[in-house]
Amino acid sequence: MNAAPPLLAVRGLSKHYSVTGGFLAREIARVHAVDDINLDIERGETLGLVGESGCGKSTTGRCIMRLIEPSAGTISFEGRDVTHIDGEDLRRLRRDMQIIFQDPFASLNPRHTVAGIVGEALVIHRLATGRRQIEERVVQLLETVGLRSDHLNRFPHEFSGGQRQRIGIARALAVEPKLLVCDEAVSALDVSVQAQVINLLEDLQDKFALTYLFIAHDLSVVEHISTRVAVMYLGRIVEVAPARALYDNPRHPYTKALLSTVPIPDPKLKRKRLVLTGEPPNPFNPPPGCHFRTRCPLAEPRCAEIAPALLETMPGHMVACHVTG
Amino acid sequence: MTERLLDIRDLRTWFNTDDGMVRAVDGVSLHVNRGETLAVVGESGSGKTVTARSVLKLIDMPPGRFAGGEILWRGRDLIPASNSEIDKIRAREIAMIFQEPMTALNPVYTVGDQIAEPLRAHENLSRRAALARAAELMRLVQIPDPERRVRDYPHQFSGGMRQRVVIAIAIACGPQLLIADEPTTALDVTIQAQILDLLNDMKARFGMAIMLITHAMGVVAENADRVVVMYAGKVVEAAPVEELFANPRHPYTQGLIRAIPRVDAKAQHRTRLAQIPGTVPSLINPPAGCRFAARCTFATDACVAAEPVLKPVGPDHTVACIL
């Protein structure tokens, strides 16, 4: 392992939501959206975080971004605990971490021009002063993401989905962040445009030495862009491995099932698909032990008793499974 | 010779908006044979959904209108047909399912009543008999414990289960054609696979044809018999599925296939994806000539000069490109 601390280290991160009801708003149930997860993101890598809806991957991203307060655990950035910082410290952290969102329609303020949207960070962090200087920098950012200077005074609704996503990327790049959280950043885009944005993200990573946390449900996209991939199921990480190893040699039965259900654009390929039965259990009352055992083809009695820990089975390959781990 | 159940000829569905006439579907011809799965694939704005909705006349008119063409259902043109005639065809002969299983069901009725409704309307079953059939249909679409769940409300079902309910409603009257508009887009991959398997199972069991509207090439490859590729309101290529993937002729089809990252390809990580530059053109004043020309790497002056027509290039394989 490196001596230097990873760019981002997450330890024991949990996020619970209380469901209240009845007399005096008593807590009647608790959702473990994120349940005791550990993650390291090394400088310059792309960590893919995959899972189905409700698995907690977006909550994890937002906790790391300090947009949601975690219930427990620590988040360290460059070796410094940033879990509870606020005020000026938090503002300074914002320059190191940025996020781009899924929905290119909801993520841009409809009443601001492109200049206002991309330039906002410059104003907040006083990275440029005066109209001229801000405008110059915004134009520079727009050109970096493949837009033109004459887009400056247009409003978001005048752009297509792909172009809006580029505006969102330019906004995030304005502070020259080190870590960029991409929350389903290409999921809402058409195939041909999705490829444009993925290529752009890869180019930007090379150009600015960016580190990505790439959150998505689409395994083929995640495998394409990531160096390492973490798979989440119902609030827990079940497997972490280098992208290639994960796809060539998945260990966790959930990862295997997930991989085999990805449609492959080749009609000649007749695969033996491992279609999971059932659906993810209710997150209000997750089954004790391994969360996946209710759908797992390999489940054993012990899976119901003890939750499997995430253990390194091969160098860099960690699995949380009693049977295959 | 296979029977053409549905034969759409030169369909034009236009929408009158404040900004001008949107030619959402502009001269589309395609057909669905009995018992086959036809995938209609395209990006947003390609007109695939409007084409599908036109078949059952689910287009608001105005602003929409049919500006030309024919929709032949078993030889009979549906465009001049009256509303009551279309009502007879809906559900009984052609059924449709939509992308959002959350909004396709009425939250204030039990799912049993909603499955039973077409049976009572079209087959004059009593409520009791219709509910019994509803439970049977729920078993058919593999909803566990159907006798009990028939009395549940939609919010008590998960997304995947709701889509199963929607499918049960669609197949209740034994249609010959099921139009599925992005049936799995809103679902997770593991659930998506279950639903597609279910649709294929229903098709095999009842010999029903499926018109599968989708944007995902992977879904097309694994489920379709034939494929129609649409772009900006027009059909650019049509072929049997294996032929299309092995030998795509239109530059747009080629781009679509190459733009998808694939989990099965080796050592492909971080190689650049083939991208199609630019965005879909406006359908208000679509460019003259080939609508893809502005984004096409092979485009020449001839492409802009004249609109290409669909020409056969192989058995059952047609393409609209002059190159």
Add this chain to the structure above:
Amino acid sequence: MPGSTPASLIAEGPEVFRAPELVAGPRLSLRRQAWRRFRKHTLAVASLFILGFLVLGVVVGPLLWRVPMGAIDLSAMLQGPLLDHPFGTNGLGQDLLARMIFGGRISLAVGVAAMAVAVGIGVAVGAIAGMASGRVDAALMWLTDLFLALPQLPLLLLLMYLFRGALRAAFGDEGGIFLLIVVVIGGLRWMSLARLVRAQFLSLREKEFIEAARALGASRARLMLRHLLPNALGPVIVAGTIEVANAIIIESTLSFLGLGFPPDVPTWGHMLYDAQQYLDSAPHWALIPGAAIFLSVLSINFIGDGLRDALDPRRVI
């Protein structure tokens, strides 16, 4: 729950109607664009002319029409519109045109000022509640519900009765009453606005662009002023214009009950009430102030509609 949904937005639907990219061309300034959107609203433009005419009339009217409004001429009682009294006269033979001009000044000023007070309080309370959530929100909403539950008219009368004397002494006869009427009407009409703004804030706060602004390090004040408020404005403008109408009408009720302006000070509402016994013999006496109230209220509402659209850049011209 904030977990992501893979629900893709690739649905076609209304997207078809959106031109993916407008043709490049010279861009109008933002203000010019807003004016172009406003101009699309024919009714709003017409209303702007009507309201402009009314305001101009009450402002410069006294310079052109020099008949004193208080002059009693018992020989010309209840006259219909004639040359020397274009709007006719009232029961004391006073010239109605002069009284309309003076009354309009008060009525329009009361309407606009009371609306400003109601919008000011409502937006402040709603914005703070929507921003703060938790206890502050609960307390402010409790206060709002309390105000909603109060019997408005008796309270209005009580407040007028209690503070009339003191304010008249402090700010003079008309000034004091004006201030009191505006504050009391505004102070009892802000609740629906506060609820509206809070509801808007709560739904906007979930939007990703708000999260994006937080992620950029925007302060709470910036979030509120630059992101939340402008997006919550549309319905507030419409509700605000309705408040103008309400204030004009409440003022006339107060005057009628003898708790508004003194009886010798004409306001449109006051004139309307005075006229009601003479509807048979002198219908013009009621019709003229009635039409003035109707026209100003209607035109303010239409201007509000136009303004809402003009300030929304998503409206394509």
